[in-house]
Amino acid sequence: MSFINNSKNKVALIDCNSFYVSCERLFNPKIQNTPVVVLSNNDGCVISRSVEAKKIGIKMGEPYFKVKNLVKKNNVKIFSSNYALYGDLSRRVMKVLKGFSDKIEIYSIDEAFLDLSHIKDDQVEEYGKKIRNKVLKWIGIPTSVGISSTKTLSKVANHIAKKNKSGVVFLKDNIDNKLKDFDIADVWGVGRQLSKLYKKNGIDSAYKLKNISNTWVKKSTNVLGAKTVMELRGVSCIDLETKEIKRKSCCVSRSFGKKVESLEKLRESITTHCLNAAEKIRIDKQTTRSITVFIRTSPFDKNRKYYSNSVTIDLPVATSNSLELVKEAINGLKKIYKYGYFYQKAGIILSKLNESSEKEFNLLAPIMEKKSNTLMQAIDFTNAKYGRNSISVAQAGVKKSWKMRKEHSSNIDTASFAYLPRVFTT
DNA sequence: TCTGGGGTCCTAGGACCC
DNA sequence: TCTGGGGTCCTAGGACCC
Numbered sequence: 494m495s496f497i498n499n500s501k502n503k504v505a506l507i508d509c510n511s512f513y514v515s516c517e518r519l520f521n522p523k524i525q526n527t528p529v530v531v532l533s534n535n536d537g538c539v540i541s542r543s544v545e546a547k548k549i550g551i552k553m554g555e556p557y558f559k560v561k562n563l564v565k566k567n568n569v570k571i572f573s574s575n576y577a578l579y580g581d582l583s584r585r586v587m588k589v590l591k592g593f594s595d596k597i598e599i600y601s602i603d604e605a606f607l608d609l610s611h612i613k614d615d616q617v618e619e620y621g622k623k624i625r626n627k628v629l630k631w632i633g634i635p636t637s638v639g640i641s642s643t644k645t646l647s648k649v650a651n652h653i654a655k656k657n658k659s660g661v662v663f664l665k666d667n668i669d670n671k672l673k674d675f676d677i678a679d680v681w682g683v684g685r686q687l688s689k690l691y692k693k694n695g696i697d698s699a700y701k702l703k704n705i706s707n708t709w710v711k712k713s714t715n716v717l718g719a720k721t722v723m724e725l726r727g728v729s730c731i732d733l734e735t736k737e738i739k740r741k742s743c744c745v746s747r748s749f750g751k752k753v754e755s756l757e758k759l760r761e762s763i764t765t766h767c768l769n770a771a772e773k774i775r776i777d778k779q780t781t782r783s784i785t786v787f788i789r790t791s792p793f794d795k796n797r798k799y800y801s802n803s804v805t806i807d808l809p810v811a812t813s814n815s816l817e818l819v820k821e822a823i824n825g826l827k828k829i830y831k832y833g834y835f836y837q838k839a840g841i842i843l844s845k846l847n848e849s850s851e852k853e854f855n856l857l858a859p860i861m862e863k864k865s866n867t868l869m870q871a872i873d874f875t876n877a878k879y880g881r882n883s884i885s886v887a888q889a890g891v892k893k894s895w896k897m898r899k900e901h902s903s904n905i906d907t908a909s910f911a912y913l914p915r916v917f918t919t
Numbered sequence: 920t921c922t923g924g925g926g927t928c929c930t931a932g933g934a935c936c937c
Numbered sequence: 938t939c940t941g942g943g944g945t946c947c948t949a950g951g952a953c954c955c
Contacts, residue, residue, distance in 0.1 A: 533923035540923070540955095556922040574923085601926095601955045684953050715929060717953080744925055751920095793922055805948095840924090898921085 502729055503609040503617060505640040506647040507590060507624060509583075510655070512603035512634070513541035516582050517572050519633050520905050520914045528569040532557055535748045535897040536573055573902040581907045585632050593624050598734045606644060606733055614665065621661035636660065641668075644731045645724035648681040649699065672700035672725065682721040687714060699725060739777055739846070745770040746840020749895040752791070753836045759788060760823055761890030762839045767822045768889060770843050771815040772876070775869055780811035782845035784818055786825040791837035802829040811847055814865045815872070818843070819886060 509515060513531035518524055528545035532538065539555050549567050551560050557571075564571060583602045591597055596608035612620045621638040628636050639651025641664040650664035653671060664671060678688040680699050690713065696702050703725040710719045720730040745766040753759055763786060774781060787803035804825040812818065822841055875884045882889075906912035 535921090535923065537921080537923050554923090558921040561921090604955075682953070686952060715952095717929075740926075742926075746924065748923070791922080838923095842925095897923090 501610055502642045503612060503614075503640055504642070504644055504647045504733065505594075505607040505609050505621060505624070505638055506600075506644070506651040507605050507607060507628070508637050508639075508651050508655075509586060509603035510635045510637060510660075511541050511543050512583075513572075513574060513579055514543045514546075515634050516579050517575075517903055518543075519582070520903065524570050528567055529572070530560075530564070530569055531572045531574055532901065533574060534899075535750065536900055537748065540574065571901045573899040575903055575905060577906045577908060578903070582632065582634065586628055586634055586636075589628050589631050590624065592627075593620070596733055596735050599737075606647065608733055608735075609640060614663075618661055618663045621663065622659065625660050638662070640664065642727045643724040643729045644733070645681050645721055646727065649675055649725075652679060668727075669700055669703075672703055673698055675699035677702060680721065680725070682717060687718065690714070739779060741846055742842055742844040743770050743774050743779075743781070743846065744840060744842045745773070746787070746838060747897050748838045749836065750898045751895065753839075753895050754834070756827070756830050756832075758890075758895050759826060759830060759836060759839055760888060761893060762895055763822050763826050763841060764819050764886060764889040765893070766839070766841050767819045768815050768885060770841055771813055771818050771869075772873060774843060774846060775813045775873060779846045780813045781818070781843040782808050782811045782847065783843070784808065784821055784825070785842040785844065786822050786829065786840075787842070788826070788829060788836050788839045790834050794835075794837075797835060800831060800834045802831075804829050811845075812865075814869060816886065817865075819888065823888070 511529075514529045517529060517531065526545070527543075528549055528551075529543040530539050530546050530551060531541040533540045536557055538557060539551055539553060539560065542551055542553065546569055549563060549569065551563060551569070563569070579602060586603075587597075587599050587605060590605050590607060594607045594609060594611075598606040600606055607624075609617055609620065617640055621640055625636050625638050628634055637651050637654040637657075638661045639647045639649065639654045640662070641647045641650045646664055646668070649671065650662045652675070653664070654660055654662040675698055677683060677691050677697050677699060678685075680702065683691065683702075691697070691702060694713075696705060702722060705722060707719065707722070710722050723730045747762065747766065749762070753762070767784075783805060785803055785805040787801070789801035790797065790799055792799060792801075806821050806825050808817075808821065872884050876882065904912055905914055
């Protein structure tokens with residue numbers, strides 16, 4: 494941790510505007526200036542909105558069925574989410590950003606922090622514009638750029654930049670004036686609970702939070718709350734994570750398109766999620782020592798009894814073997830499954846992830862591992878070449894009647910020739 | 920009828936040990 | 938037979954992020 498109050502410190506936050514919507518627009522010139530919305534998995538909630546859709550009053554995170562009328566009335570274009578497309582475009586955006594600073598933290602699919610301390614104050618805004626223009630020209634995705642002395646302040650700057658015509662804001666002078674107009678709930682690190690607590694105590698702007706006493710913050714919140722306050726004061730407490738850190742847990746879960754009652758169907762979905770998670774950690778050359786299985790009914794259904802349960806199984810030997818993990822997961826599922834409920838969601842979590850190279854003290858392990866690695870490599874290779882699920886296990890099911898809804902997909906996959914957009918069709 | 924998915928970090932409290 | 942308190946480790950659950 495670095496508690497350096499150095500005004501020369503400059504960090505930029507580059508954030509793609511309405512990222513998923515912008516991705517869909519890239520291949521669909523007809524929807525450039527019309528209201529567009531992208532839905533979450535299972536076509537459940539609104540997770541990305543164009544400016545026009547925001548103006549109509551469609552809220553972030555709102556269930557789709559609640560805004561259906563608004564959508565119809567205003568002719569809003571709807572898309573199911575297409576993560577293959579968004580992931581690929583994200584990688585391209587990040588590649589361009591890497592050209593502007595060698596210190597970069599890819600914070601999420603549509604955001605990155607960039608260290609710009611090497612740029613002089615009087616040139617940094619111009620530099621931000623260069624970044625923005627290049628991403629727009631090369632990839633076609635509009636961004637906002639916020640620059641300041643700490644990550645939290647660059648988040649503030651970015652927020653302001655989103656409403657700014659140029660899309661770039663360097664926050665250095667008159668910071669307090671800007672913070673006075675900045676809603677406490679919009680501060681990075683202040684969520685629903687904290688903002689409730691702060692407002693109850695009369696702290697309703699970023700400025701008031703900045704000037705709150707250290708002892709009060711530490712007493713009333715935790716270290717993270719205290720860090721946020723320091724960062725608003727321009728004292729850097731949250732470092733740039735420039736090294737790629739491997740994940741510590743891996744979760745795969747889905748809601749069902751239709752509610753599921755039978756153990757059979759739950760078994761199919763858990764098996765499928767397990768295979769996907771195992772493949773994910775193999776890609777990162779990791780193994781797991783713990784698998785959690787969870788199932789639950791809908792928390793929104795007031796007419797039926799709610800049931801939610803999970804079980805965690807510790808594995809004697811770390812593994813990434815799909816077949817072993819499926820076996821354990823199904824055993825776990827049988828322990829928590831209860832007849833007579835309408836299940837809405839199921840998933841698995843692999844935790845205690847480690848590097849595969851860390852060998853276990855088990856005499857048989859090396860031999861068994863070699864054999865299973867070869868099999869898993871063959872499966873991964875085949876699936877990469879011939880498409881997902883070319884090879885699966887019978888328990889994962891073929892029909893998959895429980896699969897999620899995806900009724901509005903653009904079906905574009907820039908990583909697959911079969912699903913590239915066509916200019917001419919015959 | 921229809922309400923996402925995937926992460927990280929922090930803390931309180933229980934279990935255990937001496 | 939009676940009975941203490943402090944330290945560590947682990948985990949579940951909560952809060953936050955996008």
